[in-house]
Amino acid sequence: MPHATAPDGTRIACQVRGAGAPLLLLSGQSNSHRWWDSVRADFDAERTTVTLDWRGTGDSEKPDQPYSTTGFAEDVIAVLDALGVDRADVYGTSMGGRVAQWLAARHPARVRRLVLGCTSPGGVHGFERDRAVSTALASRDHRAARATLLDLMYTPGWLSTHPGPHGTIGDPGMPAYARGRHLTASRRHDAWDVLPDISAPTLVVHGSADVFNPAANAPLLTRRIPGARMHLIPDARHAYFEEFRDVASPLVLDFLDEPED
Incomplete structure (x- = not known):
């Protein structure tokens, strides 16, 4: 498995599959x-997909130090550089x-294009x-917290x-301190000014029934990013891309395959 070295020396594991134009897939918090x-x-059939394990997860190193979404972005750049990918389509979900x-x-x-x-x-x-x-997600009853998360x-x-x-x-193999670092990074994210x-x-996609990351954020992003468009998937919750993959994956691929202006 290839690794990239982040600016602070942390080794970041990355994975490459498929063939075609590069598509970077960015996962959610603590995943x-x-x-x-x-x-x-769904994407490997048409694209070279690139993923990574966020620092603190998977096969990446897990330093016990502050994490941030800006720092994660620099980890991503290190991965693209290590793989020799100059430009990619980017599909980020949740914290990604x-x-x-x-x-x-x-x-x-x-x-090149952003989802x-x-x-x-x-x-x-x-x-x-x-x-x-x-509050429900923070319950000390781990089975109850897990059931809440699945329902979301x-x-x-x-x-x-x-x-x-x-x-x-x-x-499941993530250290508790790293989970806390991820949570703090996500909570402190504020990209409004940029x-x-x-x-x-840019395409903004959201499940209309998402209360984990409220669907009201979708039109907010769409209005703030120049020329962005939005697609709400009816009845979908946070993991819309999996449960409603028959809608979501073709939607994303069609957007990425649109001709350049």
């Missing part, structure tokens, strides 16, 4: 590249979408989830026929 396992084949905002704003030459899924601009302008949801990710009907394992509810600097054609 490794396994986040994409259930749908990656937060990182993708910085990537597109600060490194515009590296991003922001189930994410938020953060800061005082972003819509936060209800406090009761956060998927509809009950889908869960009844897909008992798991689920690759979107956290890297969103107008994003020049890549």
Whole structure:
């Protein structure tokens, strides 16, 4: 498995599959590249997909030091540099979408087209989830907290026929301190001021029933990023890309395949 070296010396594991133009897939908070396992084949058929394990997850190093979404973006640049990828399409979901905002704003030459899924601009302008949801997720009853997380990710009907394992509810091998570092990085994200600097054609995708990262963030991002367009997937929750993959994957690929202006 290849590794890249981040600016601070941390080794970041990355994975490359498929063939074709490069597509960078960025996973959610406290998750490794396994986040994409259930749908990656949808993109491998047409693209060279690049993923990475965020620092603190998977096969990447796990320093016990402050993490940030801006720092994660620099880790991504280190991965692209190590792989010799000058420019890629970028599809970031949840915290990966937060990182993708910085990537597109600060490194515009590296991003051809941008998809922001189930994410938020953060800061005082972003819509936060209800406090009761956060309280339930922080329960010391780990089984109850896990059940809450699954309910936020998927509809009950889908869960009844897909008992798991689920690759979107956290890297099981992640140290507790790293989980805390990820949570803090996500909570402190605030890209509001740089969103107008994003020049890549942008698609914002969100599940209409997402309360984990409220769907109200989608129109907020769409209005703030020049020329962005939005697609809400009816009845979908946070893991729309998996449960509603028959809608979401073609939607993203069609957007990425649009001809340049």
